[in-house]
Every structure is written in C-alpha cells, then in structure tokens.
Amino acid sequence: MTILDLNLAEMTDFLVNEVGLKSFKARMVFEWIHQKAILDYDLMTSLHQTERDLLKEKAPFPQWTVTEHPTKDSNKLTATTDDGNSIEFVILKSKSAPTLCVSSQVGCPLKCAFCETGTLGITRNLTAGEIVYQVLLAEKKTGGIGNIVLMGMGEPLLNLDNVLKAIAILHEPTGLNVSPRRITLSTAGIVPGIEKLLTADSGINLAISLNAPTDELRSELMPINKTYRIDTLIRAAKAFQEKSGRRVTVEYVLLKDVNDTPVLIRSLIALLRRTGFHINLIPFNPTSSGYKKPTLDHIEWVKAQLEAAHLNVTIRNSRGVSTQAACGMLASKK
Numbered sequence: 058m059t060i061l062d063l064n065l066a067e068m069t070d071f072l073v074n075e076v077g078l079k080s081f082k083a084r085m086v087f088e089w090i091h092q093k094a095i096l097d098y099d100l101m102t103s104l105h106q107t108e109r110d111l112l113k114e115k116a117p118f119p120q121w122t123v124t125e126h127p128t129k130d131s132n133k134l135t136a137t138t139d140d141g142n143s144i145e146f147v148i149l150k151s152k153s154a155p156t157l158c159v160s161s162q163v164g165c166p167l168k169c170a171f172c173e174t175g176t177l178g179i180t181r182n183l184t185a186g187e188i189v190y191q192v193l194l195a196e197k198k199t200g201g202i203g204n205i206v207l208m209g210m211g212e213p214l215l216n217l218d219n220v221l222k223a224i225a226i227l228h229e230p231t232g233l234n235v236s237p238r239r240i241t242l243s244t245a246g247i248v249p250g251i252e253k254l255l256t257a258d259s260g261i262n263l264a265i266s267l268n269a270p271t272d273e274l275r276s277e278l279m280p281i282n283k284t285y286r287i288d289t290l291i292r293a294a295k296a297f298q299e300k301s302g303r304r305v306t307v308e309y310v311l312l313k314d315v316n317d318t319p320v321l322i323r324s325l326i327a328l329l330r331r332t333g334f335h336i337n338l339i340p341f342n343p344t345s346s347g348y349k350k351p352t353l354d355h356i357e358w359v360k361a362q363l364e365a366a367h368l369n370v371t372i373r374n375s376r377g378v379s380t381q382a383a384c385g386m387l388a389s390k391k
C-alpha cells in the first residue's frame with residue numbers, strides 16, 4: 058500500500074495523524090497528486106521543505122521503472138512494480154484526447170486460448186493505488202487522458218474491490234474528477250462480478266468479451282465459459298443494461314475460420330438480436346497462439362451481416378499491433 062491507495066478522506070486522516078500536516082495541507086497534497094499528476098514532493102511548491110522531507114520519509118511514492126514503446130498510434134508502457142513484477146498499460150492516441158488501457162492484475166488466471174496475457178497465469182491483483190498510478194503516469198505523459206478502459210492485463214471483475222476503489226479515487230472532484238461515463242470495464246464473463254458491479258452503482262460502462270455464439274466454441278476459446286455459460290452471461294449483461302441505463306458493448310474478436318463462419322455469424326445474430334447491445338468486431342492480432350486474422354473483405358462481410366439484421370456494430374481496429382500493445386497482446390514482452 059502507498060499513498061496512492063488513499064482516497065481524500067483517508068489521505069487527510071493519514072497525513073494529519075501520521076505525518077502531522079494541517080488538514081488544508083493534506084488537501085493540497087491530494088490536489089498536487091490527483092489534479093496535477095505531480096508525483097514528486099519536491100515539486101509541491103506550496104509545502105514547506107520540512108513538510109516535503111517528512112512526506113518523502115513517511116509516504117513515499119511507488120518507484121516503478123517504466124519503459125516506453127511508442128509508435129505512431131500508441132505508446133505501450135512496460136512497468137516494473139516495486140516488488141519486481143512486470144505489467145503493461147497502453148496509451149492509444151486519437152484525434153481527441155487519448156484513451157488509456159489499464160491493467161488490473163499481474164497476469165491473468167483465465168487462460169483464454171487467443172490471449173498472450175492468459176499464457177502468463179496470475180501472479181497477484183494490482184492494488185487500487187497501482188491502478189491509479191497507471192492513470193497518473195499516463196496523465197503526466199499526455200497532459201490529459203480522455204477515456205479509460207479496463208482492458209489491459211487481468212480480469213478486472215476478479216479484482217473488483219480494488220478496481221472500484223481506484224475508480225472512486227479517480228472520480229474525486231478534488232482530484233482528477235474522471236467521470237465514470239468515461240470508464241469502461243471489460244470482462245471475460247464473471248457473472249457474479251457483473252451483478253456486484255451493478256449493485257455498487259459505480260456509473261461505469263460494461264463490455265463483455267463474447268468471442269463465440271455457442272457454449273461449445275466459447276468454452277474452447279474461453280475456459281471461464283464452463284463456469285458461466287453464455288445464457289447466464291447475456292442475462293447478467295441485459296440486467297446491467299436495463300438497471301444502469303447504459304448500453305452494454307459486446308466484444309467479438311474475429312478469428313479466421315474459427316468464429317467467423319456463416320453458420321456462427323447467424324448464431325451470433327440470433328443470440329444478440331433484440332438485446333440492444335453494441336457490438337465491437339475486433340480483428341484478431343496475430344500472437345503465438347496460432348489463430349489468424351480474417352481478410353478485410355471477410356471482416357466487412359461479417360459487419361454487413363450484423364447490420365442487415367439491424368444490430369448496432371462497429372469494427373474496432375486495434376492500434377498498437379506493432380508493439381504488441383493491442384487487445385490480447387499484453388504479456389510484458391520487452
């Protein structure tokens with residue numbers, strides 16, 4: 058745990074009672090960190106030198122080593138955490154403010170067949186402060202992040218308490234004040250987690266990573282499907298959409314000749330018809346898994362089939378492929 062794990066009330070309490078600052082100074086520290094992304098006490102010019110020295114001693118910041126892998130459309134950041142683990146997060150450039158893809162775990166336990174991260178297994182959950190730290194580092198680098206997507210390494214619903222705390226810290230009006238509407242959490246289908254997310258009323262958006270319209274194929278691609286079958290996942294997503302009033306996104310990574318055949322696309326249409334979900338088709342990024350990306354013509358054909366069935370669909374081209382920063386490719390390769 059570091060100072061970045063603390064919300065405003067907790068930080069005030071800690072800095073007043075453990076460090077001896079006045080409460081207005083504690084608020085200043087929160088503002089320096091979370092409004093201005095200043096992660097160096099020596100740069101907090103509204104504090105006295107004695108206060109800065111005390112803070113350095115009693116509330117040190119994490120000291121990650123971060124390596125950048127920039128391309129024209131993304132910047133993958135590979136970080137070594139204070140306990141020597143490796144994680145990645147990605148700034149995806151856009152004409153407006155960049156999107157940040159953050160990680161929620163070191164590795165991932167779910168072992169989806171097409172995913173590089175899944176080959177790592179799970180080491181541990183990231184703390185709320187480590188999730189916040191990714192955002193602050195990206196803020197510092199870009200001068201202002203637009204949207205945040207929890208689509209990096211890990212299954213966020215298996216680390217929901219820390220994810221929710223990070224979202225609450227990022228939402229503090231005295232801090233970065235990120236609207237939950239700018240945050241999307243993507244899950245491989247942890248149904249009780251979706252229900253808990255709904256109960257928590259965090260205000261964030263939900264995406265479900267579907268990738269197959271039948272239980273047989275989905276269980277092969279995503280072993281979590283053996284625990285939470287497609288019908289229970291769709292039911293939970295519908296409940297989320299109805300109760301939250303926010304449209305759910307379905308992610309469908311297109312794997313050549315695996316989940317993009319005419320028969321399966323017809324099943325997909327039947328499954329999603331009248332759900333009101335938005336569908337993101339994601340052309341697969343080749344990894345060591347052996348799956349392939351469909352041709353551009355075929356990707357357009359899939360989109361046209363879904364549109365003809367009056368489904369709401371876009372093709373999401375993964376940025377960052379050249380540096381292994383794209384969807385399903387984060388595996389701490391340096």
Ligand code: SF4
Nearest residue numbers: 165168169172175245
């Ligand atoms: S696709 Fe997501 S849930 Fe599946 S193994 Fe990769 S990181 Fe984990």
